[in-house]
Amino acid sequence: MARPRKPLLSRDRIVEAASTLVDSEGLEAVSTRRLAAELGVSGPSLYNHFRNKDEILDAVADSVSAQVDLSMFDEDDGRDWRAALHDWAVSYRAALAAHPHIVPVLAQGPGRRPAGLRVADAAFGGMVRAGWPPTQATYIGALMRYFVTGSALGSFARGFVDDETAYDPADYPHLGQAHLLADRRQKVDEGAFETGLRAILDGLALQYEQRTPAATVRPSPKRS
Amino acid sequence: MARPRKPLLSRDRIVEAASTLVDSEGLEAVSTRRLAAELGVSGPSLYNHFRNKDEILDAVADSVSAQVDLSMFDEDDGRDWRAALHDWAVSYRAALAAHPHIVPVLAQGPGRRPAGLRVADAAFGGMVRAGWPPTQATYIGALMRYFVTGSALGSFARGFVDDETAYDPADYPHLGQAHLLADRRQKVDEGAFETGLRAILDGLALQYEQRTPAATVRPSPKRS
DNA sequence: ACCTGAACACCGTTCAAGT
């Protein structure tokens, strides 16, 4: 056929097909040839739209970042910084959990992914407006990302073998067999996320009270 | 040559060579053929010692977990749970930071990696002995792992392009150009880790005070 | 500009054959 009058491909179509493939069969199922076949074209066609395979995967990862709700950081949103951070973390984690196979790509720093940077930017802006010093605001955005991506990636619920005999209790004196069951593992992930999120927010609240009252942008929430 | 009287390979030698290769040239440089060449054997030889390439990488990851200091959870260590958790997190992160290229493998849950499970087991045991209820102790081990692996993996210091013009300020109104410079990024990682760790420990301390004083592991955990 | 087939330099893994 060679070149058709209407392009067969577009970046969006490629990203969409790649996302579907990643979600249904995992990262390793994505080869340029397989992906091209899924799109009804030959492998090298993709190189008219992306420089290489990594850029395609980056774009897939970024499309997940784009689904993270950032409205809690809007100027006219009523919530205080703590509630905003909480809601953000929950939305962030939900977005990643919906596409677990791409998380390893997404977790590797915001790098050159626009939506990933937008997430960092929004959180930073929200914290500064709430009265956090810029340096601290940067740290908060980063540490929340560490925690959320870490929890989405390093889930207890994944990577275990569902064969209790694979884990000798003598090797792990404290870790009961119960911890290694599938049901239990998912509860561990949820509990650990909630516990960790609460601890982070409580701990940040202490730091907020003690912060050097340098930059306040609005009336000032002060301590209650 | 075929089979020599003394085996040319061993699991340890393979893991060592793979680690060196991962550290020096990154994950993608590790192919079974390249690794075998580095060891002076042919590719398929590796399959006498490992079932597949993934098992080799798991072993490399586990050798990093094995370097995490766990002595702070020893029965006769004087530190309280908070100090133990702090020192553990710092040692944990240092171990990962020393081998950044294998972190994506390591971060994917403790799975079937013995040393990874031993890390989880030790932390759990230490928290229970300090008076945390078992459920909370499990959560703490998991959430700390999320945070530490997330910070080692998702570092701001990696994945950025060192070309300021690549990031249009109009796209990220709050994120100044300064954030995107290499020096700055490393400081962000350190600051974010310290700030996050402190927040987690402070927050957990609040939860510790309010915990249901149900289980203290010795003399007898039974409440009834 | 955008797609193609052919080609290059690789992969992971299996397997029969050697000792």
Place this chain on the structure above:
DNA sequence: ACCTGAACACCGTTCAAGT
């Protein structure tokens, strides 16, 4: 038991050729 070369079924990417 442990290594080999050959082979299979793949890879990512380049490139000249087609429209």
